[in-house]
Amino acid sequence: MFRATTLAAKALAPMGDRILIRRAAKETQTAGGIFLPTGDAAKSPNEGEVVSTGPGIRDISGVLHAPTLAKGDSVLLPEYGGMKIEVNKEELYLFREDDILGKFE
Numbered sequence: 001m002f003r004a005t006t007l008a009a010k011a012l013a014p015m016g017d018r019i020l021i022r023r024a025a026k027e028t029q030t031a032g033g034i035f036l037p038t039g040d041a042a043k044s045p046n047e048g049e050v051v052s053t054g055p056g057i058r059d060i061s062g063v064l065h066a067p068t069l070a071k072g073d074s075v076l077l078p079e080y081g082g083m084k085i086e087v088n089k090e091e092l093y094l095f096r097e098d099d100i101l102g103k104f105e
Contacts, residue, residue, distance in 0.1 A: 012087050014054035017097045019069055021048040021077065022090070046077050047104075051092060067097050074104040 005055060006036040014020050050073040056066040069075065082093035 003061065005069065006008060012052070012085070012092075014094060016054045017057040017067060018054045019067065019075075019095050019097055019100060020051040020053070021095055021100075022051050023048045023077070023093060046079060047067065047075070048075055048077050048093070050075060053097075057097075069097065069100065069103060072079045075100050076102040
């Protein structure tokens with residue numbers, strides 16, 4: 001049976017205005033040397049890197065609007081949301097471009 005959250009493909013091309021994101025690694029130690037909890041209790045970071053983007057979204061007249069983000073961009077993510085998927089044993093997230101809060105420059 002196929003599981004929607006696990007993909008065996010080598011690459012995933014998002015459709016429409018979806019953006020594939022790799023969340024930043026969780027911090028396990030602060031600059032002062034204090035160790036933070038790990039596992040499910042640790043808060044996931046709100047930063048990530050764009051892995052790939054979809055072609056964009058069409059408006060009512062059929063004009064294609066390309067995404068404003070590109071591969072390699074660092075972005076600010078909402079605390080909750082996105083679809084968690086696994087590609088080649090790597091945890092990635094699919095977001096709509098509208099759900100991404102900002103881009104770091």
